[in-house]
Amino acid sequence: MDRRTACLHQANAFREKALADPEHHDQWIDEAIKWLERAMEASCRAVITMEGDDGSDAPAPAFETMAPHRRVIVRQ
Structure with a gap:
């Protein structure tokens, strides 16, 4: 089950x-809210994670973003 x-x-x-x-x-309503x-x-x-495809051993950068009331769409 997801969060x-x-x-x-x-x-x-x-x-x-x-x-x-x-x-x-x-x-109880306050808790529900x-x-x-x-x-x-x-x-x-x-x-969003970005994988390094240049063959280097450097760790791939990862970052988290908040997008209130909208979804972030990432192409791979």
Whole structure:
């Protein structure tokens, strides 16, 4: 299971707690929102690696980029 899916499952669990425990409803909804935000971050994150094809022994550079609300598309 990927990180986004795991976060969505956690958010759903807290939503169910909110329904089952009206006395602490707001607390559980706040937790669900945090997990939904984490799921959004996980779906927006792209790890891009570049492989060196020049035959050198130098490690391939790798970097991480955040692209809020859009996807990064990389051609190989």
